[in-house]
Amino acid sequence: MSNKEERNNKKKNTDMPAAPKKRFFNVEKRFGYTIHEMWTHKMSYGLMAPFFILFITFSLIPLLWSTGLSFTYWNIFESPRWTGLNNYVYLFVDDSLFLKAFTNTLTYAVIVGPVSYLMSYFIAWFINQVPNKIRPLYVLAFYAPALTSAIAMQVVWSVMFSNDSTGYLNSLLLNLGLIYEPIQWLQDVNYIMPVIIIVALWSSLSTQFLAFVAGFRGVDRELYDAAAVDGVTSRFQKLLYVDVPQTMPQLLFSAVITITSSFTVGQTIVAHPSPEDSALTIMLHLSDYSGTRFEVGYASAIAVVLSVMILGIGRVAFKVLGEKE
Amino acid sequence: MNKKKKKIIRNSIIIGVIVVVLVVGIAVYVGRSTDVSQYSVVNVDEMDFNPFVLNEERLDNSFLEYGKVLSKYASRGYKAYTGDDIPVDPESISGKDTGTESGEFMMLNDVDEYKDGFKYTDAADDSEKVITAQESGDAIYVSGTTTELSFDVTMDTAGLYSLYMEYLMLPGRDADMLVNMTVDGKLPFLEASNMSFKRMYSFYDYDYETNKDVVGNQIRPKSQEKYGWQSMVMTNPDGLYRNPYRFYLQKGTHHIVLTFTREAGAVRNIRFIAPVVNPSYEEYKSQNGFSEGNVYKGNAIKTELEVPDYTTSINIRMETDNNYYTSSDASVKPYKATLFNIFGGDQWASGGDKVEWSFNVEESGWYELGFRYKSQTTYVSSFKEVAIDGKVPFAEMEEYCFTYVDGWTAMSLMDENQNPYLFYLESGEHTLSLVNKVGPLRHSLQKIEESMDSISELVNNIVKITASARTSSGGYTVDTNRDYDLQVYIPTLQQDLNTYATTFSECYEDIIKLNGGKVTSYASAVKVAQDLFEDLDENIEDVAISLNDINNAQTGLSNTMVSIRQQPIAADYMVLAPQDYDYPDTQSNFFQGLYVGLVRFFSSFDNNKYDNAGAREGVSTEGMPEIEVYVARGREHVDIMRNLVSEEFTPEYGIKVNINMVAGSSEGLIMPRYVAGTAPDLAISITPGNVFEFGIRGALIDLDRFETTTYNGAEVVGFRDLWESSFYDAEFVPYLYKSHYYGFPETQTWSALFYRTDIFDTLGLEPPDTWDDVYNILPTLNNNGYNFCYNYAVAGYTPFLYQYGGDFYDANGMVSGLSTEQAYDGFMEYADLYLQYNFVYAANFYMRFKSGEMPIGIGDLTFYQQLNYSAPELNGKWAMVPVPGHKKVVNGVEVVDRSTSGLGTCCIIINKENQSEESRHYEESWAFLQWWLSDSVQSEYGREVEATFGVASRWNPANKNAAQTLPYTQEELDVINAQWEWLKESPNTMGGYYTSRYLLTALNQTVIQGLSGRIALEDAVKIINKEMRRKQGEFGVPVDGSILYETAIAG
Structure with missing residues (x-):
């Protein structure tokens, strides 16, 4: 008996006693039925509960709250004041910095998102080819950057991109005779974004990379045999015809993670405020308004716009990679 | 189943x-290694007379260190004088004193203040004490500025003499009195310019039972200066040498000049004496009639060392230790509550400091003398002079080595064959004193220092040949493709490199050996240098490209030199033991450690000493109004504050204080609590920018509402009165909003122009007074490879803006002030420092100042602390003057405008209108603030902070009267005060955070990208004004309005 039939049967059973007021009958019944169903599947709900409680408390409620706040003026110290769409009007019409932040974030996301996504996938695939015994070492080595704290990372990369001739990169280029005086990597507006992107790529092998590694491990061995019988010879063909379809769920999960993380990029190795705002991202713009200016209403409006952007692109990812059933 | x-x-x-x-x-x-053993320590004082830098100047004694001079004397066979003392007749002394009205030196008893003797209050029992005029007969008054005494002394025989003096320190700034001595117009050796008289500090209120708080924590015993005449044979103040100084005086009459500076006091009974020669241990035994029968046989007598009679440094104090076996006279176990149960610790480290205890002996006889001690730094042994009754019993005690042992250890003083020394003690009262010594490591210290001088010279010579340029951060650029043939130009190169390599390898071995064969962490820098020079010795052609490595090695070595002098140790108790005494356990085992840890963990739940900070044994806070104070400072700072509250504030005002210690910037934490309606009453150490932001949003109380009044019978000074009596006007400008002040300055920094006197003397330059003077001396500096340090930042532009008469905003705080001509002129002059004069963007001023590459630059309090704390070798080689300014005419008089900012942190009282009536304690909060910021509390706090951390963490109060009591020299204070006369601050305005942001952009565009300064600045002004207008709109300020009002101060 399938789930559906079972549910239908139960519905029939509970429908038995007739109620006098038909209008409220369904509502009451439905509610009672839901409770009943939940009770029947209490184990599953119990298992889901920890996540849902956290999700609702720390993600859903703040999101709704902040959507509400985005229609107000609120400086934290005084009560919020209703201002209608003023925040959005200012955001789209008058805030020149937002455009700059938007461009920066988009540049960053467009490059870091796909590149780190593909990089993660291919590195995970390469590692999958490595013998079992030493694989964990490789995984650890590639995953380590994601484990390092932001501060440690900043220190390491600041030395690399140090503005003077003792910076590793400057020193290397000077020694090779490619440049004649040190480049101000973290001061010159032309270099800031590329530097940020390079650092971001280096540390981007994080959760999605682990998901891929796990995904590859989860591929049924027999499928390779079957593929071999069907005439698959090269490893690349295996990747294309076996691994990619089999790791679809991980691909989707990673896509969502990557998009969210690259749109919500905030503090990078270039300190905020950066020269000519060349490292200003939407997140930094947001925290600028909430932290420095105490305009939480406006910051909420930015947050809402950012969430809508992320949601929209998330939908696209689902469309492209989601299971088509 | x-x-x-x-x-x-x-x-x-x-x-x-x-x-x-x-x-x-x-x-x-x-x-764990509990290998307790003593190793042999070479008994030498002299250093090799073989100066690295063989120039004429160094051969003159005035430029040679004492050790070298002594070895020179030894090689010439000069003998120590052995006759009677040669006193200096007080009548024959002539001299002058810049601190007296007449300019002549005075007798102590002729000074009005001390006519009837020197009176002082003993804080321990609040009694009036006096050092009578009779007691101080013949004493010469030293005013604390410059006192110069000159006299003639006639020697009958040539020989080595020691100098004996008696001195009395008068109240001052907790610093040493400096003594300089010349013989016939010359320094007998280099260090004779830097001798000192130390103060004494004693402790009181250390009885646990009467000095604990309500939860059972001991309150830190207080220290006070102990006054009295002391005698002293002049010696090295840093404990560098084994014995007191010996001066070689030929037969005949000599003209001696003694110069006293820095602190006030009195001296008398100056005499030249025969140098003390201590007997060897064997001689000591026979002199005191040693026989087996006299050896003490009874039980070991333990004396706790927590409370000494006095120490010569305010920093060395009793500390708390949680080891299971650490003992104390108090009834409570240290791991259950705070208990000061050991003496010394990290601060008991520097050479020259002396500590004295007294103890009682009931039975005359020969005793073993043992200590339970702990080395504070891994693999660092500690050298100390051990004296009983003020006298070193035998030569082995001149520099006794407390060997490094992991953790606590107890052992008798013993020789290198592990045979304990026996000390003869008569029955009765005795004193024991320990004086920190650098020990035989002085040789390594000396060698490293000389090598470094020599290396610097070599590097300079190499740079002359390679013509290396310096990059913005100070590295050398060298053409790596070229062979420079350095040996041709510097014939001694090979030999020099070899010498360095050998020297460092010797030093490395010595350091390891003298720390008991353990590789001390500071030795690694020596090893690095050794490897580098061995490598260069073999590959001599690499020298030119290794200049940066050499630079790094030198940095490491100079840190090593500081570390060698630091030999911290902590002591628990001393034992007078019978021979071959078997010490009880002193190191806790695993279970004991675990037990202590657990007890401490669980007692931490109910032992919060910061809630109800004012309460202590005998002081109930029942029924008092309660205020909560946010303090964003470290635990030690808060502990000091808490003690002051419990001693002075709560008993006097009857207000219960709950100190809430928060990490980092506490303002972030105030916000959510304010919104939740549970905000604290007041907060201290807040950054000024936030005060304005909080203030305009109604979260703070305007402080100018408080008038002088009384609370609970105690005086409460009002806002204006406190300001006028003790604070600079400029410091209030940032807290002004619509004629009200929302913050009160708490700390305040200063900046000054630091320069290397030695380098300036060589170059024949004067420290600059104005920026034009700076530009005038720059060519000379640059020609000699030196540079001026002024780092690139928005803060660097501020003085230029102020000195041209500009400001960041207009008088009403409505628009940016950067569009004015003054602002533009200042901006361009500042940009030109980098564009025209090629200043380095960002340099580590401290390192470059030490190495001499940047012998001049503008530094602040932090820099001053670094110099004092980590660069003792530079003592006397640098000075500070007020920062350079711009000449202008004020009221017909030409002055140098040195306007700079000195903004520090501030205090605020939080508005609790959104909370219940009962929770509002504005009056009480202000009572606390005015108490906290008062002259006496700020001075006392400053003194305690200095005592806890030393100069490295000197307090910087905004209270100008309190600042005068800090242990700066008078010259330094004069500079700081002169600079503070030119304090200038900008108001905070709505949208003002854009100023620094877009000013930085404008600077970058001008200096780094080379765009037009005027366009960059005007663009910045446009953006800043737009944001300011936007914010003003938010708060409903009309375009032609004002947000400041009290323009008299802003302008």
């Missing part, structure tokens, strides 16, 4: 694991 079996297996596995862990733990603890 099966399940049961599984359970048994599982349980046994768990038990097994626990057992293994315990066994391993025990094994590790038992196996």
Whole structure:
């Protein structure tokens, strides 16, 4: 008996006693039925509960709250004041910095998102080819950057991109005779974004990379045999015809993670405020308004716009990679 | 059945694991090195007379260190004088004193203040004490500025003499009195310019039972200066040498000049004496009639060392230790509550400091003398002079080595064959004193220092040949493709490199040997230098490209030189023991450690000493109004504050204080609590920018509402009165909003122009007074490879803006002030420092100042602390003057405008209108603030902070009267005060955070991208004004309005 039939049967059973007021009958019944169903599947709900409680408390409620706040003026110290769409009007019409932040974030996301996504996938695939015994070492080595704290990372990369001739990169280029005086990597507006992107790529092998590694491990061995019988010879063909379809769920999960993380990029190795705002991202713009200016209403409006952007692109990812059933 | 079996297996596995862990733990603890042994220490004082830098100047004694001079004397066979003392007739002394009205030196008893003797209050029992005029007969008054005494002394025989003096320190700034001596117009050796008289500090209120707070924590015993005449044979103030100084005086009459500076006091009874020669241990034994029968046989007598009679440094104090075996006279165990149960610790480290205890002996006889001590730094042994009754009993005690042992250890003083020394003690009262010494490591210190001088010279010579340029951060650029043939130009190169390599390898071995064969962490820098020079010695052509490596090695070595002098140690108790005494356990084992840890963990739940900080044994806070104070400072700072509150504030005002210690910037934490309606009453150490932001949003109370009044019978000084009596006007400008002030300055920094006197003397330059002077001396500096340090930042532009008469905003705080002509002129002059004068963007001024590459630059309090704390070798080689300014005419008089900012942190009182009536304690909060910011509390706090951390963490109060009591020299204070006369601050305005942001952009565009300064600045002004207008709109300020009002101060 399938789930559906079972549910239908139960519905029939509970429908038995007739109620006098038909209008409220369904509502009451439905509610009672839901409770009943939940009770029947209490184990599953119990298992889901920890996540849902956290999700609702720390993600859903703040999101709704902040959507509400985005229609107000609120400086934290005084009560919020209703201002209608003023925040959005200012955001789209008058805030020149937002455009700059938007461009920066988009540049960053467009490059870091796909590149780190593909990089993660291919590195995970390469590692999958490595013998079992030493694989964990490789995984650890590639995953380590994601484990390092932001501060440690900043220190390491600041030395690399140090503005003077003792910076590793400057020193290397000077020694090779490619440049004649040190480049101000973290001061010159032309270099800031590329530097940020390079650092971001280096540390981007994080959760999605682990998901891929796990995904590859989860591929049924027999499928390779079957593929071999069907005439698959090269490893690349295996990747294309076996691994990619089999790791679809991980691909989707990673896509969502990557998009969210690259749109919500905030503090990078270039300190905020950066020269000519060349490292200003939407997140930094947001925290600028909430932290420095105490305009939480406006910051909420930015947050809402950012969430809508992320949601929209998330939908696209689902469309492209989601299971088509 | 099966399940049961599984359970048994599982349980046994768990038990097994626990057992293994315990066994391993025990094994590790038992196996810890408790190897207590003494090693031999070379008994030498002299250094090789073989100066690295063989120039004419260094051969003159005035430029040679004492050790070298002594070895020179030894090689010439000069003998120590052995006759009677040669006193200096007080009548024959002539001199002058810049601190007296007449300019002549005075007798102490002629000074009005001390006519009837020197009176002081003993804080321990609040009694008036006096050092009578009779007691101070013949004493010469030293005013604390510059006192110069000159006299003639006639020697009948040539020989080595020591100089004996008696001195009395008068109240001052907790610093030493400096003494400089010349013989016939010349320094007898280099260090004769830097001798000192130290103060004494004693402790009181250390009885645990009467000095604990309500939760049972001991309150830190207080220290006070102990006054009295002391005698002293002049010696090295840093404990560098084994014995007091010996001066070589030929037969005949000599003209001696003694110069006293820095602190006030009195001196008398100056005499030249025969140098003290201590007997050897064997001689000591026979002199005191040693026989087996006299050896003490009774029980060991333990004396706790927590409370000495006095120490010569305010920093060395009793500390708290949680070891299971650490003992104390108090009834409570240290791990249950704070208890000051040991003496010394990290601060008991620097050479020259002396500590004295007294103890009682009931039975005359020969005793072993033992200590329970702990070396504070891993693998660092500690050298000390051990004296009984003020006299070193035998030569081995001149520099006794407290060997490094892991953790606490107790052992008798013994020789290198592990035979304990025996000391003869008559029955009765005795004193024991320990004086920190650098020990035989002085040789390594000396060699490293000389090598470094020599290396610097070599590097300069190499740079002359390679014509290396310096990059913005100070590295050398060298053409790596070229062979420079350095040996041709510097014939001694090979030999020099070889010498350095050998010297460093000797030093490395010595350091290891003298620390008991352990590789001390500071030795690694020496090893690095050794490897580098060995490598260069073999590959001499690499020298030119290794200049940066050499630079790095030198940095490491200079840190090593500081570390060698630091030999911290902590002591628990001393033992007078019978021969071959078997010490009880002194190191806690695994279980004891675990037990202590657990007890401490659980007692931490109910032992919060910061809630109800004012309460202590005997002071009930029942029924008092309660205020909560946010303090964003470290634990030690808060502890000091808490003690002051419990001693002075709560008893006097009857207000219960709850100190809430928060990390980092506390303002972030105030916000959510304010919104939640549970905000604290007041907060201190807040950054000024936030005060304005909080203030305009109604979260703060305007402080100018408070008038002078009384609270609970105690005086409460009002806002204006406190300001006028003790604070600079400029410091209030940032807190002004619509004629009200929302913050009160708490700390305040200063900046000054630091320069190397030695380099300036060589170059024949004067420190600049104005920026034009700076530009005038720059060519000379640059020609000699030196540079001026002024780092690139928005803060660097501020003085230029102020000195041209500009400001960041207009008088109403409505628009940016950067569009004015003054602002533009200042901006361009500042940009030109980098564009025209090629200033380095960002340099580590401290390192470059030390190495001499940047002998001049603008530094602040932090820089001053670094110099004092980590660069003792530069003492006397640098000075500070007010920062350079711009000349202008004020009221017809030409002055140099040195306007700079000195903004520090501030205090605020939080508005609690959104909370219940009962929770509002504005009056009480202000009572606390005015108490906290008052002259006396700020001075006392500053003194305690200095005592806890030393100069490295000197307090910087905004209270100008309190600042005068800090241990700066008078010259330094004059500079700081002169600079503070030119304090200038900008108001905070709505949208003002854009100023620094877009000013930085404008600077970058001008300096780094080379765009037009005027366009960059005007663009910035446009953006800043737009944001300011936007913010003003938010708060409903009309375009032609004002947000400041009290323009008299802003302008």
